[in-house]
Amino acid sequence: MVEIAVMGHGVVGSGVVEVLTTHRESIARRAQEEIGIKYILDLRDFPDSPYADKFTKNFEDIVNDPEVRVVVEVMGGLRPAFEYVCRCMEAGKSVVTSNKELVATKGAELLKIARDHNVNFLFEASVGGGIPIIRPLHQCLAANDVIEIAGILNGTTNFILTKMIRESMSFEDALALAQKLGYAERNPAADVEGHDACRKICILASLAYGKHVYPEQVHTEGITDITLADVEYAENWGGVIKLIGQVKKQTSGKLQIIVCPMFVPAESQLSSVDDVFNGILVRGDATGDVVFYGKGAGKLPTASAVVADVIDCVKHFSSRKYLFWEDGSKDYVEDYMEDCVSMYVRASAADVNLSLLNAGTIFGGVTRLIRRDATADEFAFVTEKMPEKEISQKLKELTALGVQVQNTIRLGDF
Amino acid sequence: MVEIAVMGHGVVGSGVVEVLTTHRESIARRAQEEIGIKYILDLRDFPDSPYADKFTKNFEDIVNDPEVRVVVEVMGGLRPAFEYVCRCMEAGKSVVTSNKELVATKGAELLKIARDHNVNFLFEASVGGGIPIIRPLHQCLAANDVIEIAGILNGTTNFILTKMIRESMSFEDALALAQKLGYAERNPAADVEGHDACRKICILASLAYGKHVYPEQVHTEGITDITLADVEYAENWGGVIKLIGQVKKQTSGKLQIIVCPMFVPAESQLSSVDDVFNGILVRGDATGDVVFYGKGAGKLPTASAVVADVIDCVKHFSSRKYLFWEDGSKDYVEDYMEDCVSMYVRASAADVNLSLLNAGTIFGGVTRLIRRDATADEFAFVTEKMPEKEISQKLKELTALGVQVQNTIRLGDF
DSSP states (O other): OOEEEEEEOOOHHHHHHHHHTTTTHHHHHHHSSOOEEEEOOOSSSSSTTTTTTGEESOHHHHTOOTEEEEEOSSSOOSTHHHHHHHHHHTOEEEEOOOHHHHHHHHHHHHHHHHHHHOOOOOOOGGGTTTSHHHHHHITTTTTSOOEEEEEEHHHHHHHHHOOOOOOOHOHHHOOOOOOOOSSSSSHHHHHHTTTHHHHHHHHHHHHHBBOOGGGSSSSSSSTTTOOOOOOHHHHHHHEEEEEEEEEEEETTTEEEEEEEEEEEEESOOOOOOOEEEEEEEEEEEETTEEEEEEEEOOOOHHHHHHHHHHHHHHTSSSOOOOOBBBBOOOBOOGGGSSSSOOOOEEEOOOOOOHHHHHHHHHHOOEEEEEEEEOOEEEEEEESEEEHHHHHHHHHHHHHTTTTTTEEEEEOOOO | EEEEEOOOHHHHHHHHHHHHHHHHHHHHHTTTSSSSEEEEESSSTTTTTTGGEEEEHHHHHTTOOEEEEEEEEOOOOSHHHHHHHHHHHHHHHHHOOOOHHHHHHHHHHHHHHHHHHHHOOOGGGGGGGHHHHHHHHIIIITSOOEEEEEOOOOOOHHHHHHHHHHHHOOHHHHHHHHHTTHHHHHHEEEHHHSSHHHHHHHHHHHHHHHHHGGGGSSOOSSSSSOOHHHHHHHHHHTTTEEEEEEEEEEEEEEEEEEEEEEEEEEEGGGGGOTTEEEEEEEETTEEEEEEEEEOOOOHHHHHHHHHHHHHHHHSSSSSSSOOOOOOTTTBOOOOGGGSSOOOOEEEOOOHHHHHHHHHHHTTTTTTEEEEOOOOOEEEEEEOOOOEHHHHHHHHHHHHHTOOOEEEEEEEOOO
């Protein structure tokens, strides 16, 4: 029997307890050990829980108990999660977490502590919920150079965009529906402004390229500026708008990494990832494109990923799993203004035809997009591929000629 | 330095050598050991190969060399692969294979030998080429009950069906094109008659449910009877025809497992898996639907999966990976005639309207499908869900009323 502790009894934490209980037998078979929950840490009271006798409000009970060999951290946030996780590993316990903020901001540091104390620090559930992605990326693609990762990493924004695309719902209405259904928080900023997706692409990039990328290094745009007009233009272009986290390694060794809405071509496997689902495309030099698809969040999917990590810890007390990346550095990420992209531009002007002519001249040719209900002063086009700073400069020239740029969205190339 | 041997220098074998050479550094970093190729076994001569000094025609060189700790078997077929693999493991060497025939027919036996000799027997490349599926299914979904697996497991047939669907090419023309492009063998039976897909679903089913399913236990139909009329009716129904390998565990403990063409609804993630790509849907009780997508074959994708297994072996000399299933049994698979399905039926009759009325009466209601270029005596319908033996019986009744059944295809429910 291996004793574990679960820190946090919210949605994921209670799911972990549930999965460990309902799948006790098959888990014991696979782990080759029974797994028992000795403590559940939460400041709240759960007097009616069948696990009432396991609850504690005192972290010291867990860290000082030598019987506890694996600790699950599902509290979320950095405080006190970071301190607790450090102390558990320093005390010789392996840690499993679903906390993407913790991994995205402190991953390199925590992996080093794990290595120094010969314990495991695993975080499959931090990206993609129940979708296996961390382990396949690390193990199965070991014999590949990862050329690119592009993913729909946030289910809430994907639900909102799907409603806008499929049912012509406005952003505001779709957000309200997502909140009503429990897919979005009352304060939806972390989702709709792209911060959640940013943390996840940071984790994937750090793992794929072996060096930490911090969220503040990643240019991040959300979906709050997307309108139904943009959705219609995307359709006319031949695709859909998705919030994408993307990373590529350049020949210089620097990373190109961004989180923003993109036009995704209908042929792309990511274009059919709808509702609260996530999809992650990994482009390897040997494997070609591999896509992982599933529910990116939710109690049981996330809990089952946590429990799979717990099983892995139990199977690897003797030989630590080699999962590591080094500290990041300030100049590791290329300024996104240097990235070469094609851009969709929606704009308005008194003279649309003249403005399109001007756009063509300034950009060296553009492709016009149309939509049925465009107002008389509205137009849209996509540019050729060029460094984003050039696009920015050229849009200023266009503005000087009486054009108001309403929105710009990058075109995906995957 | 860990020495390995590669048995077979065909497409995959030469790919393994290539990946090990081109990715030498990153592989050494991940395996925490350099991996060297000591022998390449092939009966043919490769005098111009840069690895000419490593070739041997004598298996005994490999099995008797204690320096060789991992053997890669990429010869294919059962003879002499089975004997060689047994002898390598009995000599204390771990084995990695891409040989689906070997795993599908001898898996339980080989896993037992591996366990008895405390070595690893790994076969990630045997299903889905470069798509990570064996390891995610085994590890990441450990905390799930697998409700169902449904997959497009054969790239050749998927290419043919895609050409029929997208370009209205006939089966014969699409097959000829596949052969021209090197996607299909000169003798395409193993692919187009479903045997290759059958082996793969056997491996997935054996792993998911812990007990061997043998190919001869699985009712297997290929795609040779699919016509463009069927493709059009599928479109009218709202989907596409795909060759599917599917397994479910029933409450009785018996497996429902089949390989056959199915109507796949357009909403299904599998409907957009086109060309030579594979897609595998795993439905877990906790994770919900997870889909793995990528190239199911090809030199480098398959080789990279083999090499990932080699790395895993090297990392786990001390602690064997627990991957196991027990022997199968004769009554483990339910007679497919007991399965409940909805069926598409294409038929002809002198009086189409009367025949449709009769079909409605016999089946207790059917849904008619239409297509533009149907001949005057042609009609098609789908039935409600019922045991397949009932459908078979009712089709006999219909035949007795002057109807010729031309083709039947099951409807997928995933």
